[in-house]
Amino acid sequence: MNSTVVDADLKSLHEWLSEVTSQGPVAVVTGRNGDMDTVGSAVALASTHPNLLACGLHLGRVARRMVDKHRAPFRLLQSDATTWPASLAGIVVVDAAAPDQTGLNLPSVPLCIIDHHATDGWSLSEHDLALKWDVRSTTEVIANYLLHHAPQALSQPVCEFLLAGLVTDTARFRHADGPAFATAAALIEAGELDYQAFIQELEDTTTSPSERGAILRGLKRVETTEAGPWTVLRTTAGTLEGRLASMLNGLGADAVVVTRHRDGQTRLTARAPRSSVLAGVHLGRLMEHVASSIGGEGGGHDGAAGWSGTADPIAAETAFIDALARTNKQELNT
Numbered sequence: 556m557n558s559t560v561v562d563a564d565l566k567s568l569h570e571w572l573s574e575v576t577s578q579g580p581v582a583v584v585t586g587r588n589g590d591m592d593t594v595g596s597a598v599a600l601a602s603t604h605p606n607l608l609a610c611g612l613h614l615g616r617v618a619r620r621m622v623d624k625h626r627a628p629f630r631l632l633q634s635d636a637t638t639w640p641a642s643l644a645g646i647v648v649v650d651a652a653a654p655d656q657t658g659l660n661l662p663s664v665p666l667c668i669i670d671h672h673a674t675d676g677w678s679l680s681e682h683d684l685a686l687k688w689d690v691r692s693t694t695e696v697i698a699n700y701l702l703h704h705a706p707q708a709l710s711q712p713v714c715e716f717l718l719a720g721l722v723t724d725t726a727r728f729r730h731a732d733g734p735a736f737a738t739a740a741a742l743i744e745a746g747e748l749d750y751q752a753f754i755q756e757l758e759d760t761t762t763s764p765s766e767r768g769a770i771l772r773g774l775k776r777v778e779t780t781e782a783g784p785w786t787v788l789r790t791t792a793g794t795l796e797g798r799l800a801s802m803l804n805g806l807g808a809d810a811v812v813v814t815r816h817r818d819g820q821t822r823l824t825a826r827a828p829r830s831s832v833l834a835g836v837h838l839g840r841l842m843e844h845v846a847s848s849i850g851g852e853g854g855g856h857d858g859a860a861g862w863s864g865t866a867d868p869i870a871a872e873t874a875f876i877d878a879l880a881r882t883n884k885q886e887l888n889t
């Protein structure tokens with residue numbers, strides 16, 4: 556990221572926030588998956604002004620633990636029963652690549668989108684603002700905003716929220732880059748964090764017997780499919796499909812897709828190792844393609860992406876495999 560662009564973006568964000576928070580309450584809305592990056596971004600940004608309130612449909616397990624630990628203000632919403640205050644002056648959406656990814660019907664107030672996904676399903680109007688950075692987590696954008704424009708908000712809990720989003724979105728720095736490490740170091744320093752204690756606590760994620768059973772059944776159902784030049788591991792899961800996909804991605808195939816079908820909703824969760832991305836795979840674009848051919852919403856990053864909709868699970872998985880099969884494999888210079 557060019558530092559002139561960064562400075563200009565952060566200044567625009569500061570002006571937008573100053574303007575709307577002077578007019579009334581502003582919701583900071585998370586992506587509906589409630590992962591640590593989206594929740595950490597919302598909680599940290601909301602801490603900069605009393606008129607900002609972090610809210611969203613769901614708290615993922617890591618995010619819930621962090622919110623409970625710090626008693627952080629976060630309002631859980633219900634998709635079909637959300638009544639927004641009449642005085643609502645604006646909405647900030649963090650870490651969601653498209654309106655559908657909030658799971659909410661957003662009222663028409665000035666909108667600010669802060670995101671790092673490669674795909675973008677937002678259409679914005681005159682009073683709206685978008686910060687789309689090519690960084691490894693949305694909390695990196697928020698951390699840089701706080702470092703430049705609201706350093707007084709960088710308390711120890713806020714730094715933990717931001718660092719936790721960065722650590723989880725990069726899979727413990729496996730997908731990090733130089734700027735991600737620089738931001739992590741700045742947060743550790745600003746929050747005076749004991750990194751080793753922090754990471755041990757973050758990694759201490761237990762599963763219930765039924766969750767372990769679901770993952771083990773998902774592992775038993777894994778099959779290998781050739782999709783053109785790519786070898787894909789595919790399976791189905793009733794829950795924790797992200798965790799299952801990440802485990803399978805460690806096996807070294809070209810890509811992984813996990814299908815979940817529940818209550819008439821189908822979800823695809825895909826992962827690919829860095830070698831596949833360098834050889835031409837972009838899962839976010841493939842999932843966009845799936846959405847354009849069978850409906851639903853799809854998108855994400857090059858090595859991690861998802862799709863959701865009402866299509867039959869076999870049709871959805873087939874659409875993904877077909878799209879991948881048409882992706883050329885570039886020979887890597889080694």
Ligand SMILES: [Mn+2]
Nearest residue numbers: 592650693724
């Ligand atoms: Mn993210």
